[in-house]
Amino acid sequence: MDNSARHVINDLFADVLEQLVFIFAEPAPKAELPTNAESVLQVNINFTGHMSGKLVLMSPESVCAEMAMNMLGANSTEEISAADAHEAIKELVNISCGQLLTALAGNGPVFDLSPPDISRPDSTAWMEMLNDEQTFGYFTDGGPLLLRFLTNQAA
Secondary structure: OOHHHHHHHHHHHHHHHHHHHOOOEEEEOHHHOOOOOOOEEEEEEEEEEOOOEEEEEEEEHHHHHHHHHHHHOOOOHHHOOHHHHHHHHHHHHHHHHHHHHHHHHOOOOOEEEOOOEEEOOOOOHHHHHHHOOOEEEEEEOOOEEEEEEEEOOOO
8 A cells, every 4th residue: 555545544534533433533653552452342344346355443442432422422331332332333434434435546436335344353353453564553532443444456
């Protein structure tokens, strides 16, 4: 992935978090991010079309809960169900993927997006994703998060 695409991804994802989730995210050097995170959630969405690949978001569950709470307009995480929180985070990834694809490929190409899926990976998944050169790291008010945008074609 070239540097211009990396800048687009970094900037656009931070903008989506600010506008949709009302959380400020600062791109972070991966060397400054924690090397382990307990109780993380991972959301994946696959896409096909002009290019194909997937977008992956991984974050501690507490950060995901805060993002969902903000998206749903709740005053506390106790006001929303776990299922609603998961749906909100999946929608965040869905919107992020659509905006990234448009920013990178333009308005012309059509993409098919799979429904996002959410999981609780094992304790090694955070470090594996952190070490992947395609991963972007961020600091938010609530904690760290990782984002990976993979394509089968250079974006």
